[in-house]
Amino acid sequence: MRIATFNVNSINTRLPALLQWLEETRPDVACLQELKAPQDKFPEAAIRAAGYCPVWHGQKSWNGVALLARGVEPQEVVRGLPGDPADEQSRYIEAVVNGVLVGGLYLPNGNPAPGPKFDYKLRWMERLQARAQELIDSGMPVVLCGDYNVIPTDIDVYKPERWREDALFRPETRAAWNELLGQGWCDALRATHPDQIIYTFWDYFRDAYGRNAGLRIDHLLLSPSLAPRLTAAGVDREVRGREKPSDHAPTWVEFDWP
DNA sequence: ATGTCCGCAAACTGCGGA
Numbered sequence: 001m002r003i004a005t006f007n008v009n010s011i012n013t014r015l016p017a018l019l020q021w022l023e024e025t026r027p028d029v030a031c032l033q034e035l036k037a038p039q040d041k042f043p044e045a046a047i048r049a050a051g052y053c054p055v056w057h058g059q060k061s062w063n064g065v066a067l068l069a070r071g072v073e074p075q076e077v078v079r080g081l082p083g084d085p086a087d088e089q090s091r092y093i094e095a096v097v098n099g100v101l102v103g104g105l106y107l108p109n110g111n112p113a114p115g116p117k118f119d120y121k122l123r124w125m126e127r128l129q130a131r132a133q134e135l136i137d138s139g140m141p142v143v144l145c146g147d148y149n150v151i152p153t154d155i156d157v158y159k160p161e162r163w164r165e166d167a168l169f170r171p172e173t174r175a176a177w178n179e180l181l182g183q184g185w186c187d188a189l190r191a192t193h194p195d196q197i198i199y200t201f202w203d204y205f206r207d208a209y210g211r212n213a214g215l216r217i218d219h220l221l222l223s224p225s226l227a228p229r230l231t232a233a234g235v236d237r238e239v240r241g242r243e244k245p246s247d248h249a250p251t252w253v254e255f256d257w258p
Numbered sequence: 259a260t261g262t263c264c265g266c267a268a269a270c271t272g273c274g275g276a
Contacts, residue, residue, distance in 0.1 A: 009276085010264055034276090036265060061265055062275070109276060149276095203276090205261035247263075247276085 001257035003029045003102060004236075005145040005218055007201075007248035010036040011064070014246055015043055021239055021250055022050050028070050029097050030250075031104030032056075033147045035064025035090075042066065055079075059090035065104050065146070069097045077101065083127035091124070100226070100257065101135065105146035110167030118167050121149070125176040129183070135223065136183055141257075142223035144185065147248065149217055150177045152187070155197060156216035168217060186227035188220045188253040193233070200235055200251045209240050218251040229255040 004027040008014040011032065022030065030052065035042065039058035047054050053073045056066035057080065067074050074095035081092035091106045105128065110121030135142045151169040154160040163169040181187060189198055199214025208214065222230060236250040 013264070034264090111276080203261080204263050208261095244263095 001029075001098065001100065002027045002252055002254045003031070003100075003143050003145065003220065004250050004252035005031040005033070005104065005147070005220060006250040007033040007106070007147040007218060007246060009034050009246040009248065011066070012037055012041065012043060013244070015046060017239065017242060017245065019046065019050050021236065022052065022068075025236060025250070025252070026070065027252060029074075029100075029102050029143075030068040031102065031145050032066040032068065033064070033104065033106035034062075035059075035066060036062060037064055055093060055095050057090040057093050063090045063106055065090060065093045065106050067093055067095050067097075067102055067104050069095070072097060074102075081105070081124065081127050082131055084123070087124075098257070099141065101140045101142045103131075103135070103142065103144040103146075105144065105148070107147060107149045109149050110173065113165065113167040113170055118170075121167060122172055122176060125173075125180070129176070129180050132180060132185065133183055136185075139225060140223070141226040143220060143226065143253065144223075145218075145220040145253075147217060148177070148219045150174065150219070151215055151217055152177055152190070152219075155195075156199075158199070158213040158215070168215065180221075184224040185221040186224075186230065188222055188230055188233040189216070189235070189251065191227070191230065191233070198235060201248045202240055204247050218248055220251065220253045222253065222255070226255060229257065231255055
């Protein structure tokens with residue numbers, strides 16, 4: 001089974017690129033972030049014509065997440081990250097596909113830090129940790145993936161010293177990430193490639209992709225029950241180099257599944 | 259500090275967000 005995550009940076013602007021990538025790689029599940037479209041502007045017909053059944057949580061202008069399952073309707077479990085009824089940002093959706101629970105998330109950026117946006121990011125990470133613990137306790141096979149807006153370690157950024165004060169790399173952010181991993185989650189990309197430099201995002205500025213000035217911020221976490229089944233993981237890097245690309249590349253994991 | 263791309267409101271440019 002292959003599960004991929006892709007921050008599309010506008011589902012409608014990126015639709016041709018998305019359809020091309022789906023056609024080429026045919027993941028069983030694709031988790032999308034930054035739809036940047038309200039609920040009724042999601043291109044459902046085009047997605048279904050490509051052979052994928054979607055569930056999505058839209059929002060005008062910003063955020064927005066979706067799960068696409070190839071040839072089967074995902075059974076939606078949760079929409080919106082639990083733990084704060086006042087939070088109206090569309091950043092989390094969960095569904096079961098072929099017996100695997102998939103959580104797709106778009107974690108807040110948090111800049112500028114410090115400040116209210118950074119506070120929101122840290123609160124959001126606390127809520128994610130609470131939900132993640134519930135999922136571990138359930139014993140279900142789970143993949144928790146998306147744009148985490150977290151640079152885990154120095155090798156996950158082209159120039160660590162330039163990012164120390166950034167919300168994606170501050171000690172509080174990485175501490176929260178490490179607490180999450182401490183629950184028993186497996187960072188699939190890093191587990192598969194322990195020492196490699198792997199990036200999933202390149203800024204639009206200053207030809208960052210051409211200079212390979214990237215970050216690893218899109219992650220796929222496997223629950224303890226699933227981690228032993230991990231067979232491969234990678235980044236569809238070339239997608240970032242195409243016409244009208246997202247600033248993120250699709251990132252994926254494969255595991256043995258009946 | 260800069261840079262670029264996105265959606266949106268009111269338009270053919272500027273702003274917030276990333």
